[in-house]
Amino acid sequence: MIKEKISSQEIIDLIASKASVSKRASEEFLKVMIATIEEALLKGEIVKIKNFGTFKLLWNEPRKSVNIQSGEEIILAGYYKVGFTPDVVLKLQVNEPFAHLEPVELDITSTLNDPVEEIDEIPLDPLRIFTEQAFEIRNLISEIQGLSPSKKVNPLSEESISEEAIDGIVQIEQDFTNQIIEKELIPIEEKELKLVEEQEYKQIEEQEPEQEEEKIVVPSDNKDDSPREIQYLKDVVSIPAENVNHEEDFELPVTPYLNNVTLPKKKRKVWILGIVVLILIAGLGTGFFYTYPPVTEYTKVALADCRYSLNKISDNVSFSGIIHTVSGWFTPNAKQETIPETVVIPKETNDFDSINQNQPVDSLQELFDNPRVFNDFIATEKFKSGNRLTIMSKRYYGAKEYWVYIYEANKDQITNPDDIAVGTIIKIPKLDSRLIDPANPRCLKKAIELHDIYIK
Amino acid sequence: MNNKELIASMAAKMNAPKSVIEILLETTVTTCTELLVEEKTIGFQSFGNFEVRKKEERLSVHPSTQIRTLIPPKLVVNFKQSNILKDKLKDMPHHD
Numbered sequence: 115m116i117k118e119k120i121s122s123q124e125i126i127d128l129i130a131s132k133a134s135v136s137k138r139a140s141e142e143f144l145k146v147m148i149a150t151i152e153e154a155l156l157k158g159e160i161v162k163i164k165n166f167g168t169f170k171l172l173w174n175e176p177r178k179s180v181n182i183q184s185g186e187e188i189i190l191a192g193y194y195k196v197g198f199t200p201d202v203v204l205k206l207q208v209n210e211p212f213a214h215l216e217p218v219e220l221d222i223t224s225t226l227n228d229p230v231e232e233i234d235e236i237p238l239d240p241l242r243i244f245t246e247q248a249f250e251i252r253n254l255i256s257e258i259q260g261l262s263p264s265k266k267v268n269p270l271s272e273e274s275i276s277e278e279a280i281d282g283i284v285q286i287e288q289d290f291t292n293q294i295i296e297k298e299l300i301p302i303e304e305k306e307l308k309l310v311e312e313q314e315y316k317q318i319e320e321q322e323p324e325q326e327e328e329k330i331v332v333p334s335d336n337k338d339d340s341p342r343e344i345q346y347l348k349d350v351v352s353i354p355a356e357n358v359n360h361e362e363d364f365e366l367p368v369t370p371y372l373n374n375v376t377l378p379k380k381k382r383k384v385w386i387l388g389i390v391v392l393i394l395i396a397g398l399g400t401g402f403f404y405t406y407p408p409v410t411e412y413t414k415v416a417l418a419d420c421r422y423s424l425n426k427i428s429d430n431v432s433f434s435g436i437i438h439t440v441s442g443w444f445t446p447n448a449k450q451e452t453i454p455e456t457v458v459i460p461k462e463t464n465d466f467d468s469i470n471q472n473q474p475v476d477s478l479q480e481l482f483d484n485p486r487v488f489n490d491f492i493a494t495e496k497f498k499s500g501n502r503l504t505i506m507s508k509r510y511y512g513a514k515e516y517w518v519y520i521y522e523a524n525k526d527q528i529t530n531p532d533d534i535a536v537g538t539i540i541k542i543p544k545l546d547s548r549l550i551d552p553a554n555p556r557c558l559k560k561a562i563e564l565h566d567i568y569i570k
Numbered sequence: 571m572n573n574k575e576l577i578a579s580m581a582a583k584m585n586a587p588k589s590v591i592e593i594l595l596e597t598t599v600t601t602c603t604e605l606l607v608e609e610k611t612i613g614f615q616s617f618g619n620f621e622v623r624k625k626e627e628r629l630s631v632h633p634s635t636q637i638r639t640l641i642p643p644k645l646v647v648n649f650k651q652s653n654i655l656k657d658k659l660k661d662m663p664h665h666d
Contacts, residue, residue, distance in 0.1 A: 119611040119619075125601065133597040143594050146583050147576075148617045154571045154579075156658065164573040166599045167647070173664060194659040196618065198649030207607050208622055208645050215642030220629075483587030567582045 155196060165203045172197040481549055482560045488523040490544035497538040503531060510542050513552040515561040518568060519545055531568055606647055618651040 122144065130140040151169060154161045161169040176192035206213070492510060507517035521531045523543040528534050551557050571579075577595060581588045602620065605612055611621040627643040651659075 119613055120605055121613055122615045125598075125605075125612060125614070128601050128605075129594070129598055132601055133594055135594070140594070142584065143580075143591070144598070144614075146580050147595070147598070148614055150576060150580050150583065152617070152655065152658070154576075156662070158662075159571045161576060162572045163576065163595070163599060165596075166602065167649075169649075171659070171662075192664055193656075194662050194664075196649065196651040196655060196659070198620075198647070200647040204603055204606070204647060207603055208647055210607065212642060212644050215644075217642060218640040220638040220640060483581075483589060563578060564582065567579050 163201075165201055167198055167200040167204055170197050170199065171195070478548060478554075478556060481546060482556075486519065486522055486543075486545075486549075488541075488543040491523075491541045492544050493542045495540045495542065497534050497536055497540050499536045503534070503540075506540065506542065511545065511550040511552070513550070513558065513561075515558050515565065516545075516550045518561055518564040519543060519550070521568060522564075609645070614652075616652055616654045618649055618655060621648050621650070622646070623648045 126137060126141045126144055129135075129144070130137045133140065135143075151161050155169060155171055158171060163169075171194045174193050174195055177190050179188055179190050180186070181188050200208070495506065503517035503520050504514040507520055508514045511519075517531075520540065520542060521528060524538075524540055527538050527540070534540075548554075549557060573595075577588050577591050580595075581591045584591065602612055606620060606622055609622045611619055613619045622645050625644050625646055628641050629638055630641055631638050
């Protein structure tokens with residue numbers, strides 16, 4: 115089975131077109147996704163992705179092996195490997211082609227041959243029956259072909275025909291042969307005829323073969339008359355010989371063959387009838403569906419419902435908004451990396467601010483989700499030994515949880531927030547007052563969330 | 571690390587809102603699922619390959635009741651880590 119392989123680049127393109135984001139954005143997203151999963155795995159964590167599956171490290175035990183060259187025993191070190199367990203959703207979708215199959219409990223008493231047969235039958239049932247039938251038909255044909263020429267050859271040798279064939283005729287159609295013999299014998303020898311007639315009437319069954327033998331002997335003696343008689347005999351013989359062939363030898367094999375042929379025809383007729391009836395019913399149903407008023411009303415309502423729900427979905431999933439935000443998030447990010455200190459605030463954030471004032475509830479979430487841009491600073495401080503970011507946060511913002519924002523603003527200076535070099539210049543950013551409201555539990559929650567991400 | 575935590579940490583890394591990451595992750599998952607349903611192999615550079623494998627039907631015997639059951643064939647998703655990832659994991663000490 116040749117499987118088409120999709121490379122990372124193709125996946126990136128596909129995601130970009132589906133989520134209607136730029137290829138750069140989807141590439142970055144995938145990179146970060148894989149990096150994040152890898153990181154978490156290297157820490158020994160389990161990574162779960164909704165509707166996809168679970169990544170987990172599996173330990174492979176060290177095992178003994180033998181060096182092929184020297185024959186020495188070596189121990190292969192144990193190692194971790196990434197195991198992936200597909201989610202139920204993914205599992206079911208992938209297994210769709212075989213979803214209809216269910217485990218079958220086999221009979222305990224059945225012999226060993228049974229399961230083999232059942233295994234064959236399950237996937238190849240119709241095919242197997244078809245090939246079996248084909249074999250039967252072929253065998254029959256070959257039998258017919260093998261038998262018929264041998265019978266046809268017989269009439270050529272005169273004596274053997276007349277003996278064999280006439281024997282056969284006698285056994286089947288006694289009256290018929292009697293008449294023939296009578297007719298044949300009359301012109302040849304009147305005396306013999308009389309004898310024959312007498313014998314016939316007296317001992318019908320037993321004498322008949324004898325008469326024929328006599329009759330055969332006669333033409334060989336009288337050569338003048340023989341051609342005519344032989345000709346006649348041949349005609350008579352050849353016809354019944356064929357009859358014999360068909361009726362006697364072929365009666366047994368032919369009938370099953372005929373049955374096989376006729377059965378599907380009957381079935382086909384039933385099928386055609388069934389299909390016609392189905393079409394009629396379908397026609398009636400559609401007519402009823404379109405004309406009957408309650409049904410049409412119901413369908414209208416259902417359609418309207420469908421449209422409404424579709425609109426709703428499209429509203430939720432409209433990607434145009436996402437494109438804006440995503441492009442907004444990716445471009446300033448890149449700028450931040452290059453010129454971290456002199457960041458120009460994009461106009462979009464100003465737009466968000468105006469929206470924020472109008473809708474106070476959502477604005478906070480917006481504030482949390484948007485990346486923070488630090489361009490104004492309240493103060494700068496030199497990091498002293500024993501000092502901590504949390505202490506600074508408490509001093510400037512009123513709660514120690516908000517240290518994360520100081521860290522975010524000084525990410526370029528600080529590699530590890532738990533271990534800051536003495537003498538580092540720490541800039542204290544000016545933050546939106548709503549973001550660092552010490553009384554708002556949502557702000558605190560957000561800060562703690564960020565804390566969990568930074569301190570793992 | 572569950573789905574939420576993954577999204578949170580990715581959002582922090584990319585400096586992007588969680589909602590966007592969530593939608594992107596969802597599209598990634600659906601795209602991958604569609605490709606796998608078509609029995610295509612997906613290769614993520616430096617991470618590994620996802621492929622669909624067919625498990626043949628088999629006969630299983632219940633050890634205690636001796637009931638034999640025919641398990642039908644099925645298609646399963648298989649993940650094979652790349653060599654790069656394998657090398658990274660090699661140095662990890664065993665802790666359990």
